[in-house]
Amino acid sequence: MNKLLKRLQFVRERMENACISAGRHPNEVSLLAVSKRQPTEKIVALHHLGVVAFGENLLAEALAKQPGLTGLDLQWHYIGAVQSNKTRAIAEHFQWVQSVDRERILRRLAAQRSTSLGPLNICLQVNIDQESQKSGAGPEDILQLARLADDLDNIKLRGLMAIPRMTTDPEEQHHSFRRVRILFEEMQSAGHDIDTLSMGMSSDLEIAISEGSTMVRIGTDLLGKRDT
Numbered sequence: 001m002n003k004l005l006k007r008l009q010f011v012r013e014r015m016e017n018a019c020i021s022a023g024r025h026p027n028e029v030s031l032l033a034v035s036k037r038q039p040t041e042k043i044v045a046l047h048h049l050g051v052v053a054f055g056e057n058l059l060a061e062a063l064a065k066q067p068g069l070t071g072l073d074l075q076w077h078y079i080g081a082v083q084s085n086k087t088r089a090i091a092e093h094f095q096w097v098q099s100v101d102r103e104r105i106l107r108r109l110a111a112q113r114s115t116s117l118g119p120l121n122i123c124l125q126v127n128i129d130q131e132s133q134k135s136g137a138g139p140e141d142i143l144q145l146a147r148l149a150d151d152l153d154n155i156k157l158r159g160l161m162a163i164p165r166m167t168t169d170p171e172e173q174h175h176s177f178r179r180v181r182i183l184f185e186e187m188q189s190a191g192h193d194i195d196t197l198s199m200g201m202s203s204d205l206e207i208a209i210s211e212g213s214t215m216v217r218i219g220t221d222l223l224g225k226r227d228t
């Protein structure tokens with residue numbers, strides 16, 4: 001059995017066990033394969049194994065890879081910091097942008113998304129632990145951004161994405177993920193029709209799922225060590 005298949009089975013098993021432990025149905029959580037700094041051959045191989053959603057965090061790298069993969073029915077998620085001079089290309093070449101953290105970016109993506117492509121799926125990125133070096137909107141700005149997102153054409157607000165503070169303390173991890181979920185629920189209470197809580201990576205997917213994640217973003221544990 002090949003290595004990729006083994007890794008995929010192991011990740012799916014971890015996701016499923018985490019769902020069961022949390023009393024959730026395994027189909028409540030989807031898998032985003034983070035293919036940044038991974039070769040296209042691995043994307044093709046993973047797609048053959050049934051994975052459809054792939055995440056990239058650098059526009060130039062994604063644009064270099066995508067032409068070689070056009071025959072495959074892939075769903076591309078942009079998960080990196082969004083610079084305003086890159087919004088047009090991102091709006092044209094991705095189905096999702098998970099890392100929207102300010103008004104200017106939201107407005108540009110909406111204006112530059114071609115109507116013929118259908119709405120661009122948006123997650124607002126929240127800097128839940130308010131770390132200065134990290135992108136993401138402050139939790140206090142999320143509801144206002146969500147209202148704007150709902151008002152703009154050509155985009156569809158789907159939910160929140162977060163990368164909590166790096167720590168090995170499970171209590172602290174639970175606490176961060178829980179605060180993201182509470183914010184997500186506040187958005188729902190405010191009337192936003194959202195379904196995606198994107199949180200959890202290779203090292204913390206179990207904790208994220210126990211706190212309500214609906215999408216985990218897995219790189220290393222699925223595709224192996226990245227090229228540097």
Ligand SMILES: *Cc1c(COP(=O)(O)O)cnc(C)c1O
Nearest residue numbers: 034057079201202217218219220
């Ligand atoms: C790289 C990356 C991941 C995947 O991280 P792994 O630890 O390799 O699973 C998830 N989300 C974002 C936003 C990333 O940049």
